[in-house]
Amino acid sequence: MKFFEDIQVGEVFALGRHSFGADEIKAFATRFDPQLFHVDEDAAARSHFGALCASGWHTAVVWMRLMVDFRRGLLETAQARGEPVAGIGPALGFRELKWLKPVFVGDTIDYASEVVETRHSNSRPGFGLMTIRSTGVNQHGEPVISFLSTTFVERRPAPP
Amino acid sequence: MKFFEDIQVGEVFALGRHSFGADEIKAFATRFDPQLFHVDEDAAARSHFGALCASGWHTAVVWMRLMVDFRRGLLETAQARGEPVAGIGPALGFRELKWLKPVFVGDTIDYASEVVETRHSNSRPGFGLMTIRSTGVNQHGEPVISFLSTTFVERRPAPP
Numbered sequence: 001m002k003f004f005e006d007i008q009v010g011e012v013f014a015l016g017r018h019s020f021g022a023d024e025i026k027a028f029a030t031r032f033d034p035q036l037f038h039v040d041e042d043a044a045a046r047s048h049f050g051a052l053c054a055s056g057w058h059t060a061v062v063w064m065r066l067m068v069d070f071r072r073g074l075l076e077t078a079q080a081r082g083e084p085v086a087g088i089g090p091a092l093g094f095r096e097l098k099w100l101k102p103v104f105v106g107d108t109i110d111y112a113s114e115v116v117e118t119r120h121s122n123s124r125p126g127f128g129l130m131t132i133r134s135t136g137v138n139q140h141g142e143p144v145i146s147f148l149s150t151t152f153v154e155r156r157p158a159p160p
Numbered sequence: 161m162k163f164f165e166d167i168q169v170g171e172v173f174a175l176g177r178h179s180f181g182a183d184e185i186k187a188f189a190t191r192f193d194p195q196l197f198h199v200d201e202d203a204a205a206r207s208h209f210g211a212l213c214a215s216g217w218h219t220a221v222v223w224m225r226l227m228v229d230f231r232r233g234l235l236e237t238a239q240a241r242g243e244p245v246a247g248i249g250p251a252l253g254f255r256e257l258k259w260l261k262p263v264f265v266g267d268t269i270d271y272a273s274e275v276v277e278t279r280h281s282n283s284r285p286g287f288g289l290m291t292i293r294s295t296g297v298n299q300h301g302e303p304v305i306s307f308l309s310t311t312f313v314e315r316r317p318a319p320p
Contacts, residue, residue: 033224057220089208092258093258096255
């Protein structure tokens with residue numbers, strides 16, 4: 001991750017896309033959210049969704065995976081250049097998570113996170129706090145998920 | 161689920177316990193949250209957590225699984241008695257999700273959801289809205305996760 005001082009409100013992290021296949025939708029839901037419309041095509045066709053769709057939690061955790069990969073990419077790029085990299089603290093939680101539309105089999109969701117606020121941390125002087133709004137948008141341009149989260153990001157060390 | 165009219169603010173749904181093993185922590189995190197402190201014991205020992213711990217999303221989705229099982233149990237009990245069962249609408253999201261403590265290997269988390277608000281739905285006249293605060297508490301009595309969510313619950317049909 002960039003250092004706190006280098007992060008601008010309005011900056012967007014493009015995290016990449018994920019296409020949800022029937023097998024992974026059913027595998028995730030069988031383990032964690034076995035409601036019929038997430039695990040059985042015929043039952044889903046008779047449900048209010050009208051077709052098999054992913055657990056909302058599945059849509060959320062794919063964001064997490066893409067964010068971890070995105071940060072790792074930044075780390076590897078910086079290391080290859082011999083540049084220092086900001087540490088990032090644990091996420092403390094999420095707010096206002098909304099599942100706005102179902103994610104059906106074959107839908108491709110494009111994930112991005114936009115910086116909406118930065119502020120100093122009183123509890124951890126070496127860090128700042130970055131709040132991002134993360135969204136997933138389907139191939140029709142419709143938002144399917146949205147949430148806010150706040151993370152500690154390391155401040156740039158003082159020059160020696 | 162009970163009908164909306166039969167749900168009381170303050171009512172607690174005891175959802176059951178789950179013990180988090182090292183293999184499932186690593187399997188979930190390898191797929192969805194491959195940060196080193198969730199997938200590698202040695203790296204976790206050197207991290208700010210000090211030991212391997214579950215992804216916060218893993219702690220959350222286990223709640224979802226236990227809630228689905230709980231609702232299914234209510235449904236089967238009612239059906240065995242020949243009683244009607246209230247339908248439940250899709251969850252629209254959640255609010256104020258907080259990960260309060262890490263969940264380490266071997267921790268047993270006791271999940272419960274308490275009804276904190278009920279109100280009429282303007283958009284769906286046959287349903288009411290139930291807001292619950294869900295929590296997971298470890299074997300030391302420490303809350304590890306907390307969040308609010310709101311769901312549509314069917315109203316009792318008018319007598320014929």
